[in-house]
């Protein structure tokens with residue numbers, strides 16, 4: 357769908373990394389934007405930098421009331437057409453460690469943020485998008501963010517891979533459910549991108565990560581993720597699919 361003046365996108369995790377890049381790309385394509393991120397994030401400053409038609413709602417994506425507030429703010433800006441799920445955490449732990457078995461709360465939290473949070477935004481955004489008038493046969497698009505860890509999870513990624521596998525798996529049933537409302541659902545599975553999630557990683561490790569990527573042999577640029585979000589929105593026949601964006605990377609066990 358071509359974004360028009362008065363169309364609005366909600367982008368979770370929009371204060372940083374891939375979410376910020378998606379918000380920037382959709383804003384450049386003409387959409388007003390509601391950034392959803394934690395109160396501790398740079399959301400307010402990011403919204404100010406992006407423009408007067410960008411708002412920040414400080415909430416956890418697992419909070420139904422907080423996400424409903426973001427949808428209400430979107431309605432004040434115009435017609436909600438797009439929701440992009442980028443909020444996520446990448447905490448890692450082996451299943452058996454010297455300190456004992458994998459912490460169960462850690463597993464629960466990763467699944468809660470990455471999978472339950474994604475579904476919370478998807479369901480509330482879908483309800484609002486379904487109220488819009490269709491344009492050229494569609495009402496809007498929901499873009500989720502999984503990871504190639506959904507398919508090639510590495511050592512220490514049991515929780516993360518399970519959460520992202522859930523996001524990948526819900527893509528087709530969500531697209532089927534929402535087809536009668538003319539809403540598409542597409543999931544992007546990024547490889548290794550140069551975002552603040554990797555900020556603490558030493559240069560040597562970043563070089564080693566990049567050397568495993570066949571072509572282009574470098575980390576992904578968040579702007580390339582933003583470009584794909586825009587392309588997914590604009591491509592009317594892409595639906596119910598998980599698209600890898602990874603330079604042909606297949607992750608090794610560790």
Ligand SMILES: NC(=O)c1ccc[n+]([C@@H]2O[C@H](COP(=O)([O-])OP(=O)(O)OC[C@H]3O[C@@H](n4cnc5c(N)ncnc54)[C@H](O)[C@@H]3O)[C@@H](O)[C@H]2O)c1
Nearest residue numbers: 369372373374393394416417443444503546548549551553
């Ligand atoms: N960077 C990569 O290489 C990569 C690869 C594959 C998948 N991903 C996925 O892409 C998404 C974005 O990652 P990124 O690299 O931009 O990370 P990032 O850490 O730069 O940004 C994530 C954002 O999500 C927000 N967030 C975290 N928990 C939240 C919650 N409960 N409620 C609301 N906001 C929350 C954070 O505050 C942050 O602003 C994540 O889902 C991540 O798993 C990233």
